[in-house]
């Protein structure tokens with residue numbers, strides 16, 4: 161276990177933003193993680209859990225308390241059952257399951273960060289979400305002070321949400337268990353039209369899992385969604401806003417605004433989101449509100465490759481980033497009456 165004081169947090173985030181933590185602990189075993197959490201809780205010290213820092217916006221003033229970096233390791237594959245320690249690097253784990261010829265998480269290739277953070281916002285991309293393959297999550301519960309095993313149902317997964325995100329101060333994920341599929345080296349049926357199109361197959365078809373993974377990585381790289389330290393378009397948290405989910409009344413109001421502003425022939429993206437609700441595209445809203453790729457004059461700008469990613473061009477502060485985010489939220493609200501919600505977790509700041 162390593163302990164540092166007045167430790168800069170910016171280098172631990174993909175935005176490269178945020179001030180220092182009073183104390184930074186790096187834990188490499190589950191026992192060290194639990195001991196550090198208990199110690200902070202006993203002392204009444206605020207605690208910030210950090211995995212890969214790829215979904216964190218930390219304020220310029222930093223974090224007054226204990227930042228706990230989870231650096232545990234463990235990749236155990238037995239047949240189609242996979243158990244990952246929270247600190248495992250997610251992209252490596254995906255690559256290894258594909259090398260083993262297994263299907264289920266191949267389209268989640270290229271998502272930065274740790275395995276332990278994947279259940280927090282139920283990470284998803286290109287037609288897959290971890291909620292489809294997670295069987296159990298082992299977590300330390302800070303309320304009962306016990307380690308428990310939660311079933312998939314108990315994780316209460318939904319779009320970019322879970323029980324863990326609902327109670328952000330309560331659980332520390334230690335291990336995540338998955339049930340993958342042995343489909344003779346083939347992928348899961350492709351659900352995402354863009355991936356199927358790129359592969360020249362139909363949605364619902366299977367392709368070799370390695371091909372699906374490679375194609376997703378190529379599509380993501382073209383959008384600045386694969387980390388590349390040399391490319392400021394990837395100094396981000398990926399998508400900065402979640403896709404809005406609208407009920408019938410909200411959808412009707414939105415469609416009226418679109419018609420009024422852009423003309424009656426313009427149809428915004430609309431996908432069924434369960435319970436009779438409709439998901440629209442945050443990227444479309446941002447773009448149509450006038451914030452196109454590369455928007456911004458300061459050190460924080462919209463990515464030149466993807467409208468949904470806000471980026472640090474190198475010398476931004478968190479306040480620069482938040483100013484841009486607030487401008488986008490206000491512009492979209494004014495144009496379409498929809499208030500975008502940030503996807504990354506904010507620490508010591510809010511939009």
Ligand SMILES: Cc1cc2nc3c(=O)[nH]c(=O)nc-3n(C[C@H](O)[C@H](O)[C@H](O)COP(=O)(O)OP(=O)(O)OC[C@H]3O[C@@H](n4cnc5c(N)ncnc54)[C@H](O)[C@@H]3O)c2cc1C
Pocket residue numbers: 174208209210211212213214215216230246270271272273274275276277278280281282283284285331332333334384385386387394396397398399505
């Ligand atoms: C270029 C880029 C592309 C991205 N693409 C996608 C994408 O396609 N789909 C997607 O869903 N996300 C995407 N993201 C967002 C991000 O990668 C994921 O949310 C990822 O799971 C975050 O993992 P992390 O370890 O970096 O979490 P961190 O940023 O370190 O933490 C995020 C939150 O989870 C908490 N946390 C982390 N680990 C634990 C733990 N073990 N126990 C309890 N709480 C914990 C933290 O306290 C914090 O609240 C992208 C980000 C970037 C930079």
